[in-house]
């Protein structure tokens with residue numbers, strides 16, 4: 171199975187972290203567990219899904235959107251939850267036809 | 269227990285940071301009365317009966333953040349700005365720690381098992397066969413639980429093949445290990461102060477957020493921005509509660525305006541020393557066993573509920589107490605603020621002449637947000653962090669440290685109580701007559717130890733990795 175190269179940037183600013191962002195740091199572990207039945211190893215995930223932390227990206231100051239924030243290939247996601255991100259990556263990174 | 273990954277948790281943190289942000293910007297008195305309206309605007313969907321009740325709840329929460337005892341001192345008429353002005357002028361006495369937002373209580377009645385319409389009145393009727401109290405009868409082909417006989421054991425639910433039997437909990441009552449939750453005839457909650465050990469579980473279990481801890485953040489913020497010398501006493505469990513290294517976290521605390529930041533792990537060193545010495549003496553005198561003494565909720569629990577263990581509890585003081593004393597010895601007029609994961613420490617702190625205020629990590633986070641401090645971007649403190657017994661933060665850590673400090677020839681048996689649950693309390697009561705087969709018993713009120721405390725930000729599964 172192919173995994174699409176994806177860039178995930180998790181905001182580790184204090185606001186995001188405190189408002190639920192701490193959970194997002196479990197992303198690799200959770201992905202590894204979730205994709206294991208499809209024969210995807212943690213190494214394969216780390217090779218294709220590039221997860222990094224970023225200092226406050228400034229969105230916590232804007233009204234309208236709520237932390238925690240992360241971007242997936244540049245696209246901003248607010249009020250991010252681990253479950254939501256997992257589902258998003260399922261749909262966007264795995265080649266569903268194989 | 270309710271998962272802490274929930275909307276109420278985030279609301280609590282947001283409100284605390286809003287309050288402090290206003291304070292810092294100098295517009296607290298002018299703008300605080302707007303918070304309930306801004307947070308629950310006219311056209312917003314409401315979670316209770318109407319926007320007005322939602323706003324009233326926000327008002328009560330803000331009052332508790334200012335330290336107000338809602339049951340005694342809220343006249344329901346005073347403006348938030350009036351109360352804030354008062355709170356700023358003179359600090360409010362911090363006890364009792366927990367207070368009830370009575371209008372917030374949803375009046376859950378009694379926890380019970382109930383048969384739902386999924387019951388098909390099957391032939392096997394395992395619920396009936398397995399009920400130890402003959403509480404199940406069949407009326408019109410459907411199981412029926414006689415509440416007079418039912419003892420809430422749950423066997424019927426476990427054996428029903430159709431999942432037709434449900435447990436309806438009363439969350440606050442279910443988590444309280446000492447029966448301190450009282451309900452009046454209408455189901456309204458109150459706390460029996462004579463029984464309460466301030467563990468804070470009810471405040472985290474109620475899905476309506478109707479029980480809250482009173483905060484001292486406003487007093488602390490006032491000290492941080494004022495002329496006084498202020499010392500932070502930081503519990504070891506702080507590691508992993510924020511992004512970044514321990515050194516960055518301590519540096520961030522310092523940049524809030526604390527003149528001195530002391531790790532409570534320094535005090536833990538003294539606790540280990542004294543407690544190991546005491547253990548050797550007690551063993552030499554042939555005493556059956558000794559328990560640790562650093563957990564305040566446990567100490568209250570022994571005082572109020574397990575008097576038979578009174579003589580078994582170590583006389584050694586807690587790391588907080590030693591650290592606070594040391595801070596005062598260094599500077600007599602310093603205002604000391606313990607920062608930890610614990611609600612019960614608010615009670616211990618109120619009784620300790622060397623501790624002036626106690627705040628939780630959650631309250632610390634609100635300070636970081638209000639002061640605009642990004643922990644992971646903060647420069648580390650100069651030098652390597654000292655080697656200190658930080659393992660106190662995790663269940664098993666205290667016993668390990670004490671055992672390691674004993675004379676090498678002395679091998680001891682240790683036992684661990686991780687979580688003051690109803691079951692564990694009953695077990696400890698039995699030790700009055702049948703002593704546990706151990707020399708040292710470590711008791712921690714919270715599961716996982718302090719890193720599982722109600723004032724934590726990060727799930728213990730995650731923060732555990734730091735220890």
Ligand code: FES
Pocket residue numbers: 181182183184185186187225226227228229230231237238239
């Ligand atoms: S902390 Fe994440 S956007 Fe500011």
